[in-house]
Amino acid sequence: xxxxxxxxxxxxxxxxxxxxxxxxxxxxxxxxxxxxxxxxxxxxxxxxxxxxxxxxxxxxxxxxxxxxxxxxxxxxxxxxxxxxxxxxxxxxxxxxxxxxxxxxxxxxxxxxxxxxxxxxxxxxxxxxxxxxxxxxxxxxxxxxxxxxxxxxxxxxxxxxxxxxxxxxxxxxxxxxxxxxxxxxxxxxxxxxxxxxxxxxxxxxxxxxxxxxxxxxxxxxxxxxxxxxxxxxxxxxxxxxxxxxxxxxxxxxxxxxxxxxxxxxxxxxxxxxxxxxxxxxxxxxxxxxxxxxxxxxxxxxxxxxxxxxxxxxxxxxxxxxxxxxxxxxxxxxxxxxxxxxxxxxxxxxxxxxx
Amino acid sequence: xxxxxxxxxxxxxxxxxxxxxxxxxxxxxxxxxxxxxxxxxxxxxxxxxxxxxxxxxxxxxxxxxxxxxxxxxxxxxxxxxxxxxxxxxxxxxxxxxxxxxxxxxxxxxxxxxxxxxxxxxxxxxxxxxxxxxxxxxxxxxxxxxxxxxxxxxxxxxxxxxxxxxxxxxx
Amino acid sequence: xxxxxxxxxxxxxxxxxxxxxxxxxxxxxxxxxxxxxxxxxxxxxxxxxxxxxxxxxxxxxxxxxxxxxxxxxxxxxxxxxxxxxxxxxxxxxxxxxxxxxxxxxxxxxxxxxxxxxxxxxxxxxxxxxxxxxxxxxxxxxxxxxxxxxxxxxxxxxxxxxxxxxxxxxxxxxxxxxxxxxxxxxxxxxxxxxxxxxxxxxxxxxxxxxxxxxxxxxxxxxxxxxxxxxxxxxxxxxxxxxxxxxxxxxxxxxxxxxxxxxxxxxxxxxxxxxxxxxxxxxxxxxxxxxxxxxxxxxxxxxxxxxxxxxxxxxxxxxxxxxxxxxxxxxxxxxxxxxxxxxxxxxxxxxxxxxxxxxxxxxxxxxxxxxxxxxx
Ligand code: SF4
Ligand code: SF4
Numbered sequence: 061x062x063x064x065x066x067x068x069x070x071x072x073x074x075x076x077x078x079x080x081x082x083x084x085x086x087x088x089x090x091x092x093x094x095x096x097x098x099x100x101x102x103x104x105x106x107x108x109x110x111x112x113x114x115x116x117x118x119x120x121x122x123x124x125x126x127x128x129x130x131x132x133x134x135x136x137x138x139x140x141x142x143x144x145x146x147x148x149x150x151x152x153x154x155x156x157x158x159x160x161x162x163x164x165x166x167x168x169x170x171x172x173x174x175x176x177x178x179x180x181x182x183x184x185x186x187x188x189x190x191x192x193x194x195x196x197x198x199x200x201x202x203x204x205x206x207x208x209x210x211x212x213x214x215x216x217x218x219x220x221x222x223x224x225x226x227x228x229x230x231x232x233x234x235x236x237x238x239x240x241x242x243x244x245x246x247x248x249x250x251x252x253x254x255x256x257x258x259x260x261x262x263x264x265x266x267x268x269x270x271x272x273x274x275x276x277x278x279x280x281x282x283x284x285x286x287x288x289x290x291x292x293x294x295x296x297x298x299x300x301x302x303x304x305x306x307x308x309x310x311x312x313x314x315x316x317x318x319x320x321x322x323x324x325x326x327x328x329x330x331x332x333x334x335x336x337x338x339x340x341x342x343x344x345x346x347x348x349x350x351x352x353x354x355x356x357x358x359x360x361x362x363x364x365x366x367x368x369x370x371x372x373x374x375x376x377x378x379x380x381x382x383x384x385x386x387x388x389x390x391x392x393x394x395x396x397x398x399x400x401x402x403x404x405x406x407x408x409x410x411x412x413x
Numbered sequence: 414x415x416x417x418x419x420x421x422x423x424x425x426x427x428x429x430x431x432x433x434x435x436x437x438x439x440x441x442x443x444x445x446x447x448x449x450x451x452x453x454x455x456x457x458x459x460x461x462x463x464x465x466x467x468x469x470x471x472x473x474x475x476x477x478x479x480x481x482x483x484x485x486x487x488x489x490x491x492x493x494x495x496x497x498x499x500x501x502x503x504x505x506x507x508x509x510x511x512x513x514x515x516x517x518x519x520x521x522x523x524x525x526x527x528x529x530x531x532x533x534x535x536x537x538x539x540x541x542x543x544x545x546x547x548x549x550x551x552x553x554x555x556x557x558x559x560x561x562x563x564x565x566x567x568x569x570x571x572x573x574x575x576x577x578x579x580x581x582x583x
Numbered sequence: 584x585x586x587x588x589x590x591x592x593x594x595x596x597x598x599x600x601x602x603x604x605x606x607x608x609x610x611x612x613x614x615x616x617x618x619x620x621x622x623x624x625x626x627x628x629x630x631x632x633x634x635x636x637x638x639x640x641x642x643x644x645x646x647x648x649x650x651x652x653x654x655x656x657x658x659x660x661x662x663x664x665x666x667x668x669x670x671x672x673x674x675x676x677x678x679x680x681x682x683x684x685x686x687x688x689x690x691x692x693x694x695x696x697x698x699x700x701x702x703x704x705x706x707x708x709x710x711x712x713x714x715x716x717x718x719x720x721x722x723x724x725x726x727x728x729x730x731x732x733x734x735x736x737x738x739x740x741x742x743x744x745x746x747x748x749x750x751x752x753x754x755x756x757x758x759x760x761x762x763x764x765x766x767x768x769x770x771x772x773x774x775x776x777x778x779x780x781x782x783x784x785x786x787x788x789x790x791x792x793x794x795x796x797x798x799x800x801x802x803x804x805x806x807x808x809x810x811x812x813x814x815x816x817x818x819x820x821x822x823x824x825x826x827x828x829x830x831x832x833x834x835x836x837x838x839x840x841x842x843x844x845x846x847x848x849x850x851x852x853x854x855x856x857x858x859x860x861x862x863x864x865x866x867x868x869x870x871x872x873x874x875x876x877x878x879x880x881x882x883x884x885x886x887x888x889x890x891x892x893x894x895x896x897x898x899x900x901x902x903x904x905x906x907x908x909x910x911x912x913x914x915x916x917x918x919x920x921x922x923x924x925x926x927x928x929x930x931x932x933x934x935x936x937x938x939x940x941x942x943x944x945x946x947x948x949x950x951x952x953x954x955x956x957x
Contacts, residue, residue: 062852123864124426128436173886225623225938291714369426370419371713371786374939375623418783425780426717435724449756472650503744505655508752519738547673 104413106179106324111141113323116357116366124368148319151312156219159309162216167318168310170210177203182331183258185341185348196257197249200332201242203285207325208234211306214318218309226305229375236291236382237286243390244276244283248336257332261340270337275393277337279386284329286365286378288322292370293378327335330359352402451502452523456493458539461486461516470509473499476517490539497525498533598626601938605634609712609942612952616929617681618941628933629928635956643916648674648883649748651913652722656742658920659954662701662897664733664743669918672827672892673903674748678885683874686750687829691866692792693736693745695859699770700729701897702810702852702859705949709849710781712946713790717868718780725773730765735759748883750876760867767860774856782850791846795932795944798843804932806924809899809947814851815843821895832869845940848947884911898922900948920957922950 115130115138122129130137181193181200193199208231215227249255251272252263268275286293300398307318334340334355343351373381437444446452466475479492502519510517527533604615613634619626625951639658643651655670656663660891668690675682682690707722730740735756737745745751781787797807804816812819822830838854840847887909893902899921925948933941 120430122436123430123434124717126429126432126435126724127720128434131438152655197542221599256922294714346747365423365426368717369422369715370938371710371715371781371784371790373786374790376937383831415785418785418788422780425776429717429721430775435727436776447731447738447756449736449738449753450734451738470650472646472653501653501744502739502742504738504752505650505653 103176107177107320109171109327110320110323111145112376113327113360114141114144114319116360117323120361120364121368124365126197145316148316149313151315153312153314154309156309159218160217160219162217163213164309165314167210167214167217168314168321171207171211171321172317172324174203174206174210175321175328178328179324182328182352183261183335183340184352186258186262194254194256197245197260197332200257201238201245204325204329205234205238207321210321214310215306218306220309223306223308226308230306233289233293233375233378234287235388236379237283240380240382240386240390241283243387243394244273244279245336247273247276247394250394250397250401257335257340261335261342264339265342268337268339273337273393273397275389276397279390279393280333280336281363281366282386284333285366286382288326288329288363290326290363291367292373294372326363327356330363331356333359357374415529421477446521446523448521449519450521450523451504451519452521453497453519453525454495454535455520456495456535456537457516458490458493459536460512460514461490461493462512463490464511466509466511467506467517470505472503472505473501475500476506489541492539493537496533497535498530556572596621603630603941609946611708611946611950614926614950614952614955616933616941616945618933618938621785622937623937623939624751625933625936625938628930628941630929632923632926632952632955635952637957639957640916640918641911645912647911648885648913651916652747653742653744656744657953658918658957659701659896659898659901659922659951660742661704661951662697663739663741664697664737664745665894665896666901667744667746668694669892669894669896669901669903670905671746671748672894673890673905674817674885676890676892677888677905677907678748678879678883680749680877680879682750682828682877684829684871685873686875686877688866688870689751689755689875690746691828691830691833692870693733693743693751694865695863695866696729696763697743698897699703699856699859699863700726700733702856703729703774704850705946706777706849706856708783709943709946710787712942713787715781715787718777721773721777721780725770725777725792728770730771732763732766733760747876750874752876754875763863763867767863771857771860773854777891778853782853788846790940791849791943791947792844794845794940795936795947796842796844797928797932801928801931802843805928807897807899807915807928809897810852810855810925811848811899811925813837813839814847816841818930821893821900825888827892827894833862833865835865841906845943845947846880850948852949882911884909893919896921898951898954899925918957922952924933926950926955 118140119129119137130140133139133143142347147382155161178200181196181203204373211230212227215223215225215230218224248260250268251269252260254260285291307315310318317369334352338355338359340355341352343355346354463478463480464480468474468478473527475496477492477496478490479494480488480490483489502530506521507515507518598619598621601618601620602615603618604610605613606846609614609618615631615634617629617631619628629701637657642654646654652667655666655703657666671690674680703722703726707719707726711719718878733743733745734740736753737743780814790877797805797811797815799815799817802812802817807815808819816839818837821827821835822835835858836849838858840851840854885907887907889904889906891902891904893900895901900919901921902919903914904915904917926945929945929948932944936944
């Protein structure tokens with residue numbers, strides 16, 4: 061626990077540009093107090109991030125659709141989400157009488173907890189990684205698939221046919237698309253030789269992975285969209301079929317939590333894409349964390365562009381596409397990568413025949 | 414090639430992203446409506462002859478014209494009431510009105526939203542100077558309260574209640 | 584429930600009943616389908632209508648002929664201007680009224696504009712059922728161009744009361760014709776963008792091609808009319824096959840598509856929009872001067888008798904049967920509404936579709952609940 065707090069502390073120090081160990085040498089309780097303050101700061105950062113994301117999504121959607129999006133509350137409509145959140149918090153909590161109470165209540169909490177955990181793993185720059193794990197990417201994928209559980213819990217717990225169908229679809233979808241996603245990431249891991257997100261990011265100082273692994277990148281984008289259940293893979297909350305999918309029966313703060321979790325996941329998944337394919341926090345002139353956030357937002361805009369253009373695919377076709385197209389291609393890509401690495405090593409004399 | 418249509422679609426949405434937007438900032442910028450736009454009604458109580466053709470033409474009984482006869486037997490208007498909640502905005506009343514310019518006509522002001530359902534009524538009352546008021550019983554009618562108008566009309570025995578518009582209003 | 588349990592491969596599954604509607608985002612009104620589902624597959628479907636029944640046929644017996652005209656726009660509220668046309672044609676037959684030539688042209692122009700607007704709504708709502716909100720905004724903006732035109736000429740955007748017994752109720756406003764040209768151009772540009780974005784989109788094609796194929800024979804058997812019929816390879820169109828008004832003077836093609844699946848039902852409407860735009864331009868060119876309304880008595884009492892008239896409305900054949908007993912009010916009015924006849928095919932075609940395809944299928948039939956329930 062103390063180790064975790066210390067890393068948070070170091071991360072915050074990195075962001076603030078303070079010299080390392082300037083305060084850590086002071087009293088130990090002082091250390092813990094500061095860590096706590098920084099932790100609260102990080103959560104606030106997450107909330108601001110979500111608010112920004114929702115604003116960006118709505119503005120961008122408006123621009124694609126010949127309208128301007130929210131523009132009334134605050135400058136450029138920036139406070140619209142704050143307004144909506146306050147409205148949502150004031151709504152009545154309605155719980156279906158026949159709901160499975162415990163599962164119904166835990167599901168929205170779980171989804172936010174997972175999102176916060178994923179935030180902690182991202183390398184925002186050298187020295188400002190909250191938690192450095194040498195199996196970072198493995199842990200990231202493992203944690204993100206727990207999302208499935210919370211969606212299934214919500215779908216089952218609500219005791220509603222639409223919710224259940226939505227939840228079932230999500231499980232099928234996320235679990236299957238995790239495979240091509242993992243396979244596309246393995247190519248990168250093979251090239252880098254590390255599972256640590258920070259190492260992967262810093263290894264791309266010269267050339268981004270997107271140029272080395274373009275096929276993996278396409279597969280990653282497709283499966284990331286599926287993981288995030290964004291269009292064209294938004295079966296889980298297909299309002300035309302399932303009203304609102306797994307969160308049909310949620311209202312008020314619980315609905316807000318689902319909403320927050322969804323956008324927080326959008327950010328962390330895009331950040332993962334940036335780390336894997338766009339060199340993470342590397343970049344000239346500006347501080348690394350600015351590069352990191354900037355790249356992530358560009359990546360998010362790219363995903364939104366796809367999202368607001370495409371139509372929803374049919375659920376069985378989506379499965380067929382995954383198992384019959386994406387997975388074979390990613391396996392072939394993996395094979396080629398392996399062969400390529402060996403050829404490269406032979407050419408540069410790293411291995412002797 | 415499979416996927417070409419998808420790329421084309423991406424191109425279209427990217428193009429539209431940069432094109433001018435059509436959003437109107439409504440309360441600040443009022444829409445520029447054509448002359449004929451059927452927003453709500455304007456009514457001229459001075460040219461109206463209380464002929465009730467409008468209320469007879471109306472398919473929904475929206476219009477109620479209340480009038481009395483003065484001693485020379487001429488119709489004098491008391492109250493003209495429209496229940497816009499039942500109106501179809503078909504224009505049959507305007508078409509039927511015989512005066513020129515039309516006593517009842519459309520105007521482009523379209524903001525009809527209201528909080529209380531009484532406010533959906535449009536009521537025009539006409540009052541006469543005391544010297545012109547013929548019978549003393551007419552005086553309360555001019556104040557415009559429905560009960561008073563009803564009793565005044567009853568007393569003079571000449572109030573025309575032409576349509577089946579529901580009672581209400583203030 | 585025990586009769587719903589089936590055994591498949593030793594695995595016990597249970598069918599369940601899903602009430603799709605009347606409050607459901609994609610049933611296009613208060614339509615309700617009672618589906619028996621096996622997982623995501625529809626086993627059987629049953630139409631349940633009547634949630635929007637307003638008793639308008641009865642209502643017609645209590646008001647005069649002229650007063651009923653604005654009510655007719657309320658059936659198919661998506662194509663409001665076209666509905667009174669059939670009603671007025673029936674009345675004109677009943678009273679032997681000859682409509683002035685200019686009025687006929689104005690009717691065709693406004694009617695075709697309304698058909699464009701209505702088909703645009705259909706295109707928008709079918710892609711909306713695939714959660715494509717962006718192309719939906721394109722066609723609705725395109726429809727906005729048309730609505731502006733209709734508002735300038737009649738005063739209303741949606742429920743256009745323009746046709747009256749004996750003609751139309753107002754001449755064109757000043758400067759309207761150049762506006763039409765401009766609006767049609769801008770509408771077609773948006774439609775082209777929409778077409779590029781959706782019609783070639785592999786996801787859309789994959790989800791609509793070969794889904795719920797209605798053969799020509801079936802379409803005739805079930806009494807389907809309008810664009811949904813023409814999507815099955817037939818070219819039956821009242822505008823061509825029994826021309827009313829001045830359609831015989833216009834040069835146009837009846838659009839049809841061969842396969843009869845959801846995609847063709849969608850695409851034939853797209854083609855019809857382009858064709859209608861051409862027709863509007865032609866009619867504007869031929870537009871003669873003259874009266875816009877035949878003399879019809881203020882208190883109109885047609886001779887006792889019956890008349891039936893039908894037009895090709897936006898969703899199919901819209902017909903009115905009017906019985907007069909010589910008074911100012913109709914004795915009986917009955918209407919054949921296209922949406923009601925078109926949805927008869929749903930129970931026949933639904934089994935075997937997934938829920939997603941079922942939604943796309945009912946969207947491609949393009950029905951309006953006001954037209955079904957009246
Ligand atoms: S517009 Fe039509 S419904 Fe409204 S008051 Fe006039 S006649 Fe009656
Ligand atoms: S028809 Fe015209 S003149 Fe006659 S009562 Fe109505 S508004 Fe007045």
